Structures are given as C-alpha cells and as structure tokens.
Amino acid sequence: MKLNTKENIISQYGTFLCMMVIVLMPIWLSFMMIFFHRNGYAYDYNYVFSLVIFITLIPMPFIFGEKFIFHFVKPKNSNKTLWFALLFLALFLVWATISVFFAVNKSLALFDFSGRGEGLLMYFAYACILLGAMGIKSEKLRDILLKSTLGVGLYFCLFTVLDHYAFRWGETFVSWPFTAPWSNPNHSGYFLTIIAGISSITYLFHPEKFTRIYAIVVFFLISVVTCLNDAFGSQLSIFILMIFVLIVTLVRDKKLWHKLLILFGIYICTVLIGHLLEKYTLGHKETILGNFVHFFQDIFKIASDAESEEAQLAGTNRWGLWMECFRNMRDKPLFGIGINCQKVVNPTLEASRPHNELLQFASTMGIPAGLFYLTALILLLITAFKQLRHISPITISFITAAVGYFINSLFGVSLPYTFCFYMIFLGLSISGLKLKKDTTSIELTDNLIKKDADLQKYIQEHDETDAKMIETTKNTQIDSEL
Numbered sequence: 001m002k003l004n005t006k007e008n009i010i011s012q013y014g015t016f017l018c019m020m021v022i023v024l025m026p027i028w029l030s031f032m033m034i035f036f037h038r039n040g041y042a043y044d045y046n047y048v049f050s051l052v053i054f055i056t057l058i059p060m061p062f063i064f065g066e067k068f069i070f071h072f073v074k075p076k077n078s079n080k081t082l083w084f085a086l087l088f089l090a091l092f093l094v095w096a097t098i099s100v101f102f103a104v105n106k107s108l109a110l111f112d113f114s115g116r117g118e119g120l121l122m123y124f125a126y127a128c129i130l131l132g133a134m135g136i137k138s139e140k141l142r143d144i145l146l147k148s149t150l151g152v153g154l155y156f157c158l159f160t161v162l163d164h165y166a167f168r169w170g171e172t173f174v175s176w177p178f179t180a181p182w183s184n185p186n187h188s189g190y191f192l193t194i195i196a197g198i199s200s201i202t203y204l205f206h207p208e209k210f211t212r213i214y215a216i217v218v219f220f221l222i223s224v225v226t227c228l229n230d231a232f233g234s235q236l237s238i239f240i241l242m243i244f245v246l247i248v249t250l251v252r253d254k255k256l257w258h259k260l261l262i263l264f265g266i267y268i269c270t271v272l273i274g275h276l277l278e279k280y281t282l283g284h285k286e287t288i289l290g291n292f293v294h295f296f297q298d299i300f301k302i303a304s305d306a307e308s309e310e311a312q313l314a315g316t317n318r319w320g321l322w323m324e325c326f327r328n329m330r331d332k333p334l335f336g337i338g339i340n341c342q343k344v345v346n347p348t349l350e351a352s353r354p355h356n357e358l359l360q361f362a363s364t365m366g367i368p369a370g371l372f373y374l375t376a377l378i379l380l381l382i383t384a385f386k387q388l389r390h391i392s393p394i395t396i397s398f399i400t401a402a403v404g405y406f407i408n409s410l411f412g413v414s415l416p417y418t419f420c421f422y423m424i425f426l427g428l429s430i431s432g433l434k435l436k437k438d439t440t441s442i443e444l445t446d447n448l449i450k451k452d453a454d455l456q457k458y459i460q461e462h463d464e465t466d467a468k469m470i471e472t473t474k475n476t477q478i479d480s481e482l
Contacts, residue, residue, distance in 0.1 A: 015132045016141045022129070022420050023148055026156055026191065029181035029417075033173050039183050079435055081386070085379035086430070092361075092372040093127055096120060096339070099365040103338025104345060112340045118416055119339060125416075126423045133427025142394050142428060146198065147211065149401075150218050153195035156188075157221035161228075177282075178228045182417075186355075189234025190408050190418040192226045194425065196238045197404035198397045200245050204259050205252070205393035220266055227274020230284065232291040233355075233411030239292075241404045242267055248396065252388050318411065321354040325363040335366040353413035360414065377406060380426075383433055395432025401425040 033039060100120050103109035112119040136142060160178045163170050170180030182188035199222060202215035226234050242264065249260050271288055278287040286294070301310050302319060324346060328337050337345050341364060343352045354360050362370025384391070384399050405422040412418075 012136065012138065012141070015135055016138075016145070018132060019129075019136065019145060019424055020148060022424060023145060023152060025417060025420075026152055026181055030159060033169055033181050037173065039174050039181070079383065079433075081379050082383045082430070082433055082435055085376045085383065088372045088376035088379065089130075092369055092376065093123060095335075095369040095372060096123055096361075096365045099335040099338065099369065102332075102335040104341040105338060108341055108344065109339040116340075116415065118414060118419075122416055126419060129420055129423040130427040130430075133424045134431045136428065137431055139392060139394065142398075142432070145424075145428065146202065146394055146397055147214075149195065149198055150202065150215060153191075153199065153218050153222055156191065156195075157218070157225045160188075160225060164228075178225060178230070185229050185231035186233055186412045187415060187418055188229060189226070189231040189237070190405060190412060191421065192222055192229060192234050193237045193241065193404040193408045194401045194421055195222050196226070197241055197245075197400035197402075198425075200242070200263055201248070201393070201397040201400045203263060204245070204249055204256055205396060207393065216263070216266065219263070220270055223267055223270035224274050224277070227271065227278055227288045228282065230278065230288075230291075232288075232295065233408055235288050235291060236295065236411065237404060237408040238267075240407050241400070244403055244407075245400065248388065248400065251385065252396070317350055318355045321349065321351060322356055322359055324349060325354045325356070325359040328363040329359075329367055333367045336362070336364045336369070339364045351413075355411060355413055357409035357412070357414050380430065380433075384429070387433055390434075391432055395429060398425045398428040398432065402429050 097120060100106060100109045108119065110119045110121060111117070112122070136145075160170065160180060163180055164177045168177075170177050174180050174183045176183075176185055179185045179188040182191065196219060199215045199219035203212050203219060206212050206215065223238065226238055245263070246260065249256055275287045275289050278284040298319070301308070307323075324342070328342075328345065331337075340352070342354065343349055354363065358370055358374060361373055381403070384396075388396070402422060402425045405418075405425070409422075
C-alpha cells in the first residue's frame with residue numbers, strides 16, 4: 001500500500017521548520033547556558049519537546065487540507081527491501097509498546113525519570129520526527145537542512161574551543177571542557193560523528209564548489225575537536241565511519257580517488273594535531289593514540305577471559321554493563337525487563353544505561369525488538385547501496401550521518417537531544433530513496449525493442465516489394481526482347 005499526498009506548501013514548510021528547530025538545538029541550548037547560567041538539558045524540556053512534535057507533525061497536514069489517497073501498488077513495482085525496512089521499524093515500536101505491560105516498573109517504562117524523559121512516549125515522538133523528515137521531498141529544503149547542519153557543526157567547534165580557552169562556561173555549567181552545550185562528552189560525541197559523516201560526503205560529492213570547501217573546513221575542525229573532546233566512542237566511530245566513506249566512494253564513483261586521498265590525509269593530520277594539543281595544551285596523560293592502544297588491549301583481555309575482573313572494566317567499564325544486558329536477555333528474552341529498568345533490576349550497576357543502544361533495546365524491550373530494529377537498519381542500508389549510483393549526494397550525506405550515529409550508539413546511550421538528530425537524518429535518508437522501482441529504463445528498453453522490431457518488419461516488407469519490382473522489371477524486359 002502506498003500513501004500518495006497532494007503537496008501542500010504550508011504543510012511542507014511547517015514540517016521543515018520543525019526539523020530546523022531541532023537541528024539548531026545546540027545553538028539555543030548554548031544561549032540558555034550563557035544567559036541563564038543553566039544546562040538546558042537539565043530542565044524537563046523533554047516533555048515540552050515531545051508535545052511540540054506531536055502537535056505540529058501529526059495534525060498539520062490535516063489542518064491545512066493535505067489530501068491523502070490510499071491505493072494498492074503492484075508488488076512487481078514496489079521496492080520490497082525498503083518496504084520491509086519500514087515494516088520492521090513499525091514492529092519495533094509495536095513491540096516496545098507491548099513490553100511496557102511486562103516492565104518491572106511501568107512508570108519508568110512509560111515516562112522515565114524527569115531529568116532524562118526517554119520513556120515509551122518519547123519513542124512515539126521519535127516516530128513522529130522520523131515521519132516528518134520522510135515527508136520532506138524537496139531537494140531545496142533538504143539542501144538547506146544539510147548546510148544548516150554543517151553551520152551548527154562549525155558553530156559548535158568554534159564555540160567549544162573559544163569557551164575552553166577564554167570563558168570556561170562548559171567547565172562551570174556542565175563540568176566538562178569541549179562538550180558544552182551538551183552535558184557530557186559522550187553526548188556531544190554523537191553530534192561530532194554525525195557532522196563528520198555529513199561533512200566528509202558533502203566534500204566528496206556536493207556539486208557546489210563553495211559548499212565542498214565549506215564542508216572540508218568543518219570536517220577538519222570536527223576531527224580536531226573530537227580529539228579534544230576525549231570521548232573514545234566518537235573517536236572510534238569516526239575511524240570506522242571513514243572506512244564506510246571509502247566504500248561508498250568506491251561504489252559510487254572511483255574517479256574521486258584523489259579527493260578521497262585528500263580527505264584521509266586531512267583526517268590523519270587532524271589526529272596528529274589533536275594528539276599534540278591534548279598532550280601539550282590540555283595535559284592529558286592519554287591522548288587519542290593512547291585510547292586506540294588501550295582499545296586493542298581491552299579486546300585482548302575480553303578474548304582471553306570474558307568473565308575476568310579485568311575484562312569487566314574493559315571499555316571504561318562498558319563490558320560489565322553489556323554482560324548485564326546478556327543476563328537480562330537470558331532471563332527475560334521475549335519482552336525484556338522494561339524500558340529504563342536496568343537500575344531497578346540491579347541497583348549495583350555503575351550506570352542506568354548499558355552504553356550500547358542495540359543491547360539496551362534487546363534487554364529492556366525483548367530480543368525481538370532488538371532484532372526488528374537491527375533488521376530494519378540492515379535493509380535500509382541494502383536499499384541505499386542498491387540505489388547508490390542514482391540517489392542524490394545530499395541523500396548520501398544523510399545516510400552517512402545516520403550510519404555514523406548508529407556506530408557511535410554501540411558505545412553510547414540514547415537520549416532525547418541526541419536521538420532526535422538520528423531520527424531526522426534517518427528520515428531524510430529514507431525520503432531520498434526510491435520507494436517504487438524505477439521502471440523508466442525498463443520502459444525505454446521495451447520501446448527500443450519495439451522500434452527495432454518495427455524497423456525490421458519495415459525493411460522486410462520493403463525488401464519483398466523491391467524483389468517483386470525487380471522481378472516485374474525483368475519480365476517486362478524479356479517480353480520486350482521477344
């Protein structure tokens with residue numbers, strides 16, 4: 001079944017403005033911190049945010065008279081991979097809803113505690129954001145969102161560097177350098193990884209020269225600030241993301257190898273610059289290079305004995321939290337322990353989240369929820385690679401941003417003011433993919449075959465006519481000679 005809409009300009013721009021408000025969130029959170037001397041995330045803005053999303057994205061198309069028409073699409077013409085991806089995302093939300101009835105603490109599962117506010121209701125808000133982003137089809141509006149995101153990335157880099165070396169708002173109000181207005185380096189790490197994905201692909205593929213230069217400058221600054229931010233999850237995520245960018249470029253256009261070399265050269269230079277700045281201006285004992293060394297040492301500890309005390313502390317204690325998830329999945333595999341109920345089940349845990357979103361979903365909502373979520377993302381990625389040669393550079397940028405978030409999510413926690421960015425770029429990625437098979441080339445081939453057949457028939461008919469004319473001429477000549 002396909003949803004056809006009669007485009008409504010007011011509705012389109014209304015949804016676009018909602019997306020823009022979220023994209024610009026780091027700027028207005030920083031203003032709140034500077035002028036009100038408070039960390040904006042600490043307020044119960046989560047509920048206000050979700051309420052605004054519900055009010056604007058759901059009724060708006062109906063309020064402004066956008067017409068919806070449902071009709072069946074022939075299976076042979078539908079993009080089954082993309083349709084199944086959307087189906088599994090819907091099943092994930094349905095399963096999350098069912099899991100609340102089996103939660104250890106239903107209040108936490110529905111609402112979470114006020115300082116975070118990521119219960120089931122927030123997941124419905126996420127779904128609204130995803131649908132809203134999917135509805136933005138205009139390449140002009142999508143390009144504005146892309147460039148605005150790059151602008152916010154540039155703002156964040158300049159703000160955080162100026163803040164640390166001049167004002168120290170971050171250390172005062174969120175207790176961390178190089179992360180304000182985000183309340184934690186892991187949280188800002190999500191944003192850094194997203195911007196790294198968008199800026200790298202924009203530099204490689206965007207048709208405008210100025211935008212490409214703008215993007216590579218942002219990529220340079222983001223890579224340096226990621227080192228100074230000192231959250232290894234984002235450092236490792238960008239490293240893996242660079243491999244993804246390499247694969248995408250080779251599949252899309254191998255002729256861009258020289259740009260790819262420049263991009264990787266800049267990345268290596270920024271790692272070295274970041275290492276030196278960490279060591280000589282921040283006094284860090286462990287820099288980004290040391291973090292990678294410890295990462296491989298942690299892998300060796302886990303491979304040697306996953307149950308050992310040393311292994312439990314691997315990845316800044318993440319392995320112990322992940323093992324707790326596996327135990328919860330073993331004990332309650334079908335519907336999990338309940339959203340946000342980790343601390344209720346085991347009060348001795350160091351953190352209330354396992355710092356791995358996939359394990360978090362599977363252990364709190366049930367293994368099926370985790371499988372639905374992972375399957376949907378795999379199918380979306382398969383669809384993207386199938387269409388990689390034909391989709392726009394803007395869409396590839398959004399896909400890379402979403403991939404960057406997912407990679408980082410394997411080492412971090414989901415939070416309203418980070419997950420909403422993910423939903424925007426995932427939705428924009430889907431809206432840039434083709435939901436229906438492109439039959440243009442098939443029709444063109446059929447037309448060529450038909451024309452060729454008509455031409456052959458025409459030649460054959462004229463050959464027969466010419467043969468008859470020649471035979472008639474010969475007979476006439478013979479008769480005249482006789």
